[in-house]
Amino acid sequence: MIDVMDPVALSLLDYSPATMGVAAHWLWLTPVAPERASYSPVIFFIVIVAVVLAAFWLVRLLYHGRLRRTPPWDCGFPEQNARMQDTAEGFAQPIRQIFAPVYEIESHHPDPFDRLPRYFTEVRDHCWRWIYFPIAHAVTFCSRLVGRIQTGRVAIYLMYSFVTIIFLLAFVR
Amino acid sequence: MTLGGALNQLVQLVLVAAAAPLLVGWVNACRAWLQNRSAPSLLQPYRVLRKLLHKDAALAENASWLFRFAPYVIFGCMWLVAGIVPVLAIDLPFAAAADVIALVGVFAVARVFISLAAMDIGTSFGTLGARREMLIGALAEPALLIIFFNFALISQSTSLTTIVETLAHREFALYPSLAFAAVAFVMVLLAENARIPVDNPATHLELTMVHEALILEYSARHLALIEWASAIKLFAYCAIGIACFLPWGIAEAGDWGALPSAIIAAAVKLVVAGAGLAALEAVSAKMRIFRVPEFVATAFMLAMLGLLLQYVFEA
Numbered sequence: 001m002i003d004v005m006d007p008v009a010l011s012l013l014d015y016s017p018a019t020m021g022v023a024a025h026w027l028w029l030t031p032v033a034p035e036r037a038s039y040s041p042v043i044f045f046i047v048i049v050a051v052v053l054a055a056f057w058l059v060r061l062l063y064h065g066r067l068r069r070t071p072p073w074d075c076g077f078p079e080q081n082a083r084m085q086d087t088a089e090g091f092a093q094p095i096r097q098i099f100a101p102v103y104e105i106e107s108h109h110p111d112p113f114d115r116l117p118r119y120f121t122e123v124r125d126h127c128w129r130w131i132y133f134p135i136a137h138a139v140t141f142c143s144r145l146v147g148r149i150q151t152g153r154v155a156i157y158l159m160y161s162f163v164t165i166i167f168l169l170a171f172v173r
Numbered sequence: 174m175t176l177g178g179a180l181n182q183l184v185q186l187v188l189v190a191a192a193a194p195l196l197v198g199w200v201n202a203c204r205a206w207l208q209n210r211s212a213p214s215l216l217q218p219y220r221v222l223r224k225l226l227h228k229d230a231a232l233a234e235n236a237s238w239l240f241r242f243a244p245y246v247i248f249g250c251m252w253l254v255a256g257i258v259p260v261l262a263i264d265l266p267f268a269a270a271a272d273v274i275a276l277v278g279v280f281a282v283a284r285v286f287i288s289l290a291a292m293d294i295g296t297s298f299g300t301l302g303a304r305r306e307m308l309i310g311a312l313a314e315p316a317l318l319i320i321f322f323n324f325a326l327i328s329q330s331t332s333l334t335t336i337v338e339t340l341a342h343r344e345f346a347l348y349p350s351l352a353f354a355a356v357a358f359v360m361v362l363l364a365e366n367a368r369i370p371v372d373n374p375a376t377h378l379e380l381t382m383v384h385e386a387l388i389l390e391y392s393a394r395h396l397a398l399i400e401w402a403s404a405i406k407l408f409a410y411c412a413i414g415i416a417c418f419l420p421w422g423i424a425e426a427g428d429w430g431a432l433p434s435a436i437i438a439a440a441v442k443l444v445v446a447g448a449g450l451a452a453l454e455a456v457s458a459k460m461r462i463f464r465v466p467e468f469v470a471t472a473f474m475l476a477m478l479g480l481l482l483q484y485v486f487e488a
Contacts, residue, residue, distance in 0.1 A: 074296065
């Protein structure tokens, strides 16, 4: 894997990771030297699984596995249905609220008595509005100007090249 | 891998799991004394764990396998973290498999699992907790990484054992950037361990709770595992702080004679850290949930300042 990715790293850095001791062992990911940074995903994963299984087995071994099914805690309001569940929208809301200055958020909240509530939110990036869209509009404008002289008739195109040659002959020696 | 290293690794894993509830008991006792209450026994967390492990688990009807499985994953992740952080001696063979970046990743895995489990039941409490936990986590994690990069810059390594070795066993040097990093680390510790300015571990009020809302549906052995895991998490955070900021006393690799003094040093430092944590909690008030991002962002900025300072001084 590292050998496959090596040309990419070589083009970005001045040296190749594969020649810097990474190839010491295929299990270990060691960018520079073992004492600087090393990471072994395989060993790490195996140990995580082993520790989780050990915890599971220890609890099973030392204690009973008795289990009782009960209704979930409803906070005194039993008529809950799936529509009252949290949505992805709600889940991301705090993050959106914090980063609200960074984004341009337009949202429309329905009235609580609305029979057919419609909830609408659009999150836009300021970069698009202030950087990318002006550039895109400028490019479109320029191409439209250029498009005006593109009539599609061969005679006119021949005239363009003729004028260009005359122009070049007159000014470039 | 040497036999001594493997033995040290094993001793540390058992010791951390065994001592973590004691630290929680100590913090609770200190808090009670500072609030003029008579303190519960230091062993109270052990009694709670024992009680919970013996109880019959009550599981919600619509809970899936993920809900039952998550406590084991969370416990395993925290236990693993405890195996990477040098508490007594540097000689930890497994620590080479994971550096501080992987350590932050393990915390993230545990956070994802606990949030998924909380959302599994589908009640609004669980998702509320999950949402807030993710909010705090998403902001605290970069701050923690930047703090670790401070050390990586000093010791030229992202491995915790090398960081401790550099700071404790080479010539003594004062790093002003670490003062910023230390303040930032304490703030991240408070945020990540659901301590008072960010979350109150003793509350069950919907408006304010974060961690308690996440684990509301858990009972008996599952709850015991999660409580134990959060105790280990607190212990691990304290151990990381000690290892990074006050590493003196941690035994070098292969130095078995230094081990008794290392145990005493670690115990003294943890006792002081626990008392300090309780004092910090006693003088601060729980903040509104939307003030928390400012709190964590301050930690991030401080860590960043430390990093910049380090660059300036290095140059």
